[in-house]
Structure formats: C-alpha cells, structure tokens
Amino acid sequence: MEDAKEIVTVNVEDAKAVVTNTLQFDDKLIKIRDYAKINNVPIIKDDGMVFLKMLIDIKKPINILEIGTAIGYSSIMMAKDSNCNIYTIERDEKMYNEALKNINECKLNDRINVIFKDALEAFDDVKNIKFDLIFIDAAKAQYTKFFEIYTKLLNKDGMVVCDNMLFHGLVNDTNYENMSRSLRGLVRKLKNFHEYLLNNESYNSTIYDIGDGMAVSILK
Amino acid sequence: MEDAKEIVTVNVEDAKAVVTNTLQFDDKLIKIRDYAKINNVPIIKDDGMVFLKMLIDIKKPINILEIGTAIGYSSIMMAKDSNCNIYTIERDEKMYNEALKNINECKLNDRINVIFKDALEAFDDVKNIKFDLIFIDAAKAQYTKFFEIYTKLLNKDGMVVCDNMLFHGLVNDTNYENMSRSLRGLVRKLKNFHEYLLNNESYNSTIYDIGDGMAVSILK
Numbered sequence: 001m002e003d004a005k006e007i008v009t010v011n012v013e014d015a016k017a018v019v020t021n022t023l024q025f026d027d028k029l030i031k032i033r034d035y036a037k038i039n040n041v042p043i044i045k046d047d048g049m050v051f052l053k054m055l056i057d058i059k060k061p062i063n064i065l066e067i068g069t070a071i072g073y074s075s076i077m078m079a080k081d082s083n084c085n086i087y088t089i090e091r092d093e094k095m096y097n098e099a100l101k102n103i104n105e106c107k108l109n110d111r112i113n114v115i116f117k118d119a120l121e122a123f124d125d126v127k128n129i130k131f132d133l134i135f136i137d138a139a140k141a142q143y144t145k146f147f148e149i150y151t152k153l154l155n156k157d158g159m160v161v162c163d164n165m166l167f168h169g170l171v172n173d174t175n176y177e178n179m180s181r182s183l184r185g186l187v188r189k190l191k192n193f194h195e196y197l198l199n200n201e202s203y204n205s206t207i208y209d210i211g212d213g214m215a216v217s218i219l220k
Numbered sequence: 221m222e223d224a225k226e227i228v229t230v231n232v233e234d235a236k237a238v239v240t241n242t243l244q245f246d247d248k249l250i251k252i253r254d255y256a257k258i259n260n261v262p263i264i265k266d267d268g269m270v271f272l273k274m275l276i277d278i279k280k281p282i283n284i285l286e287i288g289t290a291i292g293y294s295s296i297m298m299a300k301d302s303n304c305n306i307y308t309i310e311r312d313e314k315m316y317n318e319a320l321k322n323i324n325e326c327k328l329n330d331r332i333n334v335i336f337k338d339a340l341e342a343f344d345d346v347k348n349i350k351f352d353l354i355f356i357d358a359a360k361a362q363y364t365k366f367f368e369i370y371t372k373l374l375n376k377d378g379m380v381v382c383d384n385m386l387f388h389g390l391v392n393d394t395n396y397e398n399m400s401r402s403l404r405g406l407v408r409k410l411k412n413f414h415e416y417l418l419n420n421e422s423y424n425s426t427i428y429d430i431g432d433g434m435a436v437s438i439l440k
Binding site: 050057060204 | 274277424438
C-alpha cells in the first residue's frame, strides 16, 4: 500500500463537517472506488472515511469487527496505515467474492478475514474474539439487533461506530407522504435505533452529520 | 460533580456536525456559563465541547495541557467524568482568579493546575511533563508558536486539538474589504496556521466544522 499515486482531497461540498483532510488512494483503491460507482455499490463517503480513520488513529484498535463488507473498501481503508486485524461479515455472494479479490490484491488477506454469512447468524464465527471497535454499515433495518448481538464481544473501553444514521437526510424528514411504505418502515426502524442508542446508558453516544450520519458509541 | 441538575441538549441550529448528544451541567457549571455570557468571556461552543469530550473519552489521556484557561470552563468539563490531570495556562489576571475560584468550587483543584503566565513564556513550568493531549484555545495570532513550543512535550501517540480554526467563518471569507486591518491580519495568521498544520508531515490533521472550527492533529 506504499505506492499511493493520487491524493484525493475530500470534497467540501459533500462534507458538512470535515473541512480539510486528504485521503490517499493508490491504483488498486481507485479501481475499487470506480467499481463501486459503476455497479452502484454503496461505499462509505469520503468525509465519513476521514472521520473513521481519525477515530482508528486515536483508538488504535487491535481487533475490528465490521458488519457489512460490501466489496471490502472500508476494510481495506481501515487496515491501511494501521496494524489492526479485521473480521468483516457479508451475506451477498457476489460482494463477498469481489471483496476477497480486492483484499487479496491489496495484500491484506493476512489481516482482513471475510465471513460469508448473514450477520444475524455469524456470532459463533467470532464469539471467541474481543473487539476494540465494531463498525456497523449494513442492512439498516437490523441495526438494533446487530448492536445487541455483537456488543457482547466489545472490550472494556471499546467503541461502536454506525454509518447511515441519517440515511441521506431521510431520518430527519417529516414528509412521510412522499415515501414508499417500505422506505417509511426503514426510516422508522432507524429512528428507533437512534432512540435505542441515545437511551442506552451503558454507552456515551453522539451522532454526527458526517458521512451518511455517523454514530460513535463509547462503552462507559 | 455528581449532582447534575439540568441536561442541556446541544442546539442543532448551532451545530453543523453534532446532531445529537447531551451535556450535563450542575448548578456550578450553569453559574460559570452564565458568567461567561454576561461578561463576554468566549467559551468553547456546546458542539465543540461534545466533540472534545468524545475525543477524550476515546483517548483517555493522563495529562492534558490547555493553552488558554479563560474562566476554567473547558478545563472543568474535560476533568469531569475522567481521571486526567490538567495543566492550563492563562495570562489575564482577572480570568486566572475567576478560573481558580471556579475550579475550587467544583473541587477539581487537585487535578487542574492553573499557571498564571503568558503561554509563550510558560514552557519551563511544564517542561518535565509529557502530555497525551494538548488543547489550544487562546490568542489566535500565536497558534503556530504555541504548537511549535508545546508539541515538544507530546507523548508518543499524542494529539493536539485546536479550537477557533474557522474563526466564526472568517477564515473562509474572501470579503477582505469589510474587515479591519487587524482582523485581516488575524485571519491571515490563522490561514497560515491551517497551511502549517496540513503540511506538517509529523501529524495526521483534520479540520472539522464543529465548535468554532476544530483541528485534530495526531502524532504519527
């Protein structure tokens, strides 16, 4: 990962909160980002990535659990410039295979372990590991369940980061009439997760308007 | 500090990036905030405080150096709910005395040490201490000097947080004609500090539109 060829500056238009920082992408990462764009794979926004990398830089986690690998972009970005081991769960076979390919190409297969399962059923695969950071970026309807299942494996002083908390602004949108029934259901579930998180007295949680809305929850 | 009587919710109007979190203030802290308001003492904004407290919560610093005590509000907030020792520097005598009074009233004088000096001349007072976090919130014209002087005392993996990086938005304002000469000078100095920080390869720095613009710089 040493051969960074391009420095991509975070676009301030997109980023309400991150004013200045740079993310470095080498050819392989640029290819992964291009694939995501062409194939409509939702990957973490640049400002969200800057924020997450800062949190990792401060926390220096040893073991990270990621719910929602997609094509491996955020795993690769988290593993790059750090020493952490990542366990990441993906249920979609096409995504899983693409992630494996990308992680191998970036030579990070010794530190990133991709588990091909529905995250609701992968607890046994990781139950003997203690995590310093859990990153949830998967099916939004299941956030509360993911949180409840996997935070059992959180180390003392561990933390959880959840992306998509604002869901393109829809969580704060009161204009329900314009939403389809399934979208309305999803928004309601995310709102419930907000409540759940902010009322969970075992954690100090803050939601930031960074990325697609990122929640940081620190175990008290 | 156990008797929090009021929960002040961060005002989202003010806070571009912090969507949800609460800060707890007891009677003494409410008095300090009221004093600041009445006497035009600039104290850290609520969203900036939420962000700073999150960083402390993740980092768990042992020793914190603060440049710019003012009336002790941020020192008290940082010391509250944590175990850190704080060394804080203030050159204004009235502020210094008010800070001492407030810190005593909050019974935090065993963990907060206020140094009555110009920060440009206080290096010898702290030169034998290693800091995990340096928080700069003082005379904006001197940020580069403060950074250069005191980061010598930063521990491995230490970090620096600077408030007022956007200076009420003036740093990104190109309408110089409406600024007085001294204000223009100050904005230019802050812009130079931005450049200095982002080009300083010993640190990973990100500037956030939180508080009055907060920079987080992590020693590589």
